[in-house]
Amino acid sequence: MAYKGEKGVSTSQDNDFDRHHDGRRKSSIANVFHGDDDSAIEGQLFSMNAIDPALDAKMRLVNQAINQIGWTNFHLKLFCLNGFGYMADSLILVVQSVIAGQAAAEFQPSFANGLTFASYAGMLVGALFWGGSADIIGRKIAFNTSLFVSAIFAIVAAGSPNWIVLGLFVSLAAFGAGGNLVLDTTVFLEYLPKDKQWLVTSLAAWWGLAPLFPAAFAWPLFSDPRFACDTELPQQCTKANNMGWRYVWIGCGGLILVMSIARITVIRLKETPKFLLGEGKDEAVVANLQSIAQRYNRRCDLTLEHLQACGTISSTHKKGLGEAWFHIRGLFVTKKLALSTCLIWFSWTLIGLAYPLFYVFLPQYLASRGANTGAGSPSAVWRDYFISNTCGIFGPILAGFMATTRLGRRYTMVIGALVTCAFFFAYTAVRTHAANLGFTCAIYFTVNVYYGTLYAYTPEVLPSAHRATGNGIAIACNRVMGLVSAAVATSANTATSAPIYICAVLYIVMAIVAAIMPFEPYGKSSM
Template sequence: MAAEKSPEAPAPRLEEEQVGGYVSEHSNFDSLSASSKERDLLADETADAALGRKVHLVNNAIDEIGWTPYHSKLFMLNGFGYAVDSLVMLLQSVVAGQAFTEFGEHGYATGMTIALYSGMFVGSLFWGLGADIIGRKHAFNYSLILATIATIVAGGMPNWESLGFFIALLGFAAGGNLVLDTTVFLEYLPGDKQWVVTLMAAWWGIGQAITGFIAWGFLVPGQWNCSSVETCTKANNMGWRYVMFTSGALVLVMSVARVTVVKLKETPKYLLGMGEDAKVVETFEYLAKKYNRPCSLTLDKLQACGSIRVEGKSKFSFGETFGHIRGLFTTRKTTISTLMIWLSWMMIGIVYPLFYAFLPTYLENAGADVSVTPYEKWRNYALTNISGVFGPILAGWMCNLPFLGRRYTMLIGALLTAVFFFAYTAVRTADQNVGFSCAIGFCLNIYYSVLFAYTPEVLPSAHRATGNGVAVAGNRIMGALSAVIATEADTSTSAPIYICGALFAGLGIVAALFPFEPYGRRSS
């Protein structure tokens, strides 16, 4: 739904109370004390005063209940979703070589990359907008189940075209799951724990490492992998299929755990935006009772804030869809913020893959000898991905420091990544190659993990999944474009290497100029 400001009677003035360290006046939102109002990040940017007042009360209730075992479960199972997304994003790149050898003689060499990113582009938009319309819960669960099916079925495909179709379907499912992992987790978090969304990105590195270990086990030349197009058959080239089947089995375990362990309730902020005040109170009363926590939020207090108006005659009307896009541009500040976030996602979507597309030719022309055995290749791949686990852990600590916050943590991560991009051009040996790859994996994930968390933090709750989905979709379409550029462009020139490094430094500067700093504030 999309809420817009509507005429309403002045809400009755209720008592002021202290809840979870935050002052709340259940009256006109505009009359809140400065110390109370400034805690809510988008307090001055809402287009619906009634919704703003209700969000303020819901934030107070979340802080009052605090961190519970329910949040710990969400951290684990939403983290599984992160791991799945990174795992399946790498699957196409690790299996494409052997699959192409088997039956891709007349296919497009980078077709799997384009298929994956195209699927993720559509999935990010579909599930992002869908989560704002039908709710977080169903999209959250269904997207992971669909990813399970697509991964397993892809491993049984008989030709390049059918494999591409299921890789695209896999991308479609994973693209939505990625949008919802952060959205669902954030909408249950107390204000002083929002930094944990950044820490959760450590699961991204875990998923990448799992892919690396699976590839290391099945793709080393031997009984499961053919060596030439002429002798390659399904019977002697099962390695890439085993990678898909094993990965699919892991995703299945995660999808089953997600619906049986957590039994997710719809997020209160989605229910709030839909006008379901009674269900909001019911959710908080359930958590308070289950974990023996106080909860002073009542239906009367929410209703005293006034009514919100839903755009569109039905959930699936054009007015409803357009309302979610329009809701991201309610004020000048939110407009600038939304556009800068989308720009950042698009830039990193093309810069990072292009750097690695042009790098091998550059190193070869510079006289570097980075050749390794197939065993060492997949070992190094696993090591590089393991290094990505620790970047978000450091970023989670950094972004909760008052003198850094989210913006300057992203600046530091991006600048360090740019430094190693430039330094990579000096690599001349295989050991240096893996060392710099690990350093980049670590530094890149400092930036990336905060960007993943920052994006939903600064988006309005009623349109959060839509804004997040468009951001990720922009990233994916640029990733698909990078695959085309890498195939068609001249890779012998060194200029793209330095341009990519400079653009990454530019990403850090853009982050430092973001108009909102969520540190010490509560998301809408």
């Protein structure tokens, strides 16, 4: 089937960059991709032709160039460096929960859940700030600075003189880390060839790896009475005999600092080609992709003439708050995209409530039923914590494999949610330490199959020009529900089993939502 190009040149859908090099560079080859619906466009997740034909055509040429370059060591470095951001996000949340008991014993606060509120509040603002700014000023600045902010305040938190100051620094460290789930998936995805997009799912393995570091620091420190006072005797707890939690902050903050330095030294990240494309900087797009191709001796036939032949993009926007609103509206430009955006945000809201709420209520519920799940010594407690979190690393790895099969992203999420639900119901029958450890490992594994896939699916199905904004709002929905779970934990009656069953039902709803999502990225390039 042939389509008429912008300059009246009839071209075939089989045209590639070789033909451009044979003397037809000035023809509007990009317009061969124009179609009226998604089904008419092979290999693309959706079409933006009805909204902005020039941008749609250019985006397809950029995808073709990225696929032509293929996988390189540059992408491998990005996988690790973006994984560091995932680790930082998880690390801050885990560290505050790990040290909360020891810090509370020293400071004796009136509001014991204050650090939970502080961390989720910081994560909420961070997701919105870094996500929004990444669509307005670019991915590069946010990518290079966010981890520095988190590292500085994480280290400073170790010197906190009281509970309120500690909460402030925890919140600021969370603010710096809170946008990385947005930035990391966005930056990584916008450089990936189509056949490697499943790696965005496996990127979440770094998130599961993060809790091992606080556990590794806390295990010897909190097992040694020289560094951790007895929380059952808070009146004897002072800074002198309770330095362990401060060392945990220093160690984890130092780790984030090293990761932030690696981000600006291992590679010199340029703006992603798809962000530059949305800004109308065609020349920079070509230079970016050509530099990667030359560095790794790969072929890239994209030229400035190819992009310019597609015309000028019609998407224009204002600066400041007007631009923020422009990016939000861009997530609802078609009915199908609007439905997809709403279902994604709803999914993040559900998991944001179900995941922390279950772990808030479960220990009290088991205790009220007489379950004997104690691990004994502090060393055994941290050993079990280390084991269970190790199991969580492999969930996203399995999810990445499942996402490359005909199950796709959607049904990988369905399976992960339903299996997690089954383990949650079964967990209420736990009565021994061994059973507690076994089911905890299983849940850490299966919930990360769902979570890891949702992390990847979200940026894959959002249009690149508004990807960081939509992803940031999704993560913010998650953080809001984290605050809700902390509030519920403060005031709710934990004697009833209702919260556990509610959480299990929420996972069933998540499975249903995943099944009806309108886009399936399997085998298609993101726009």
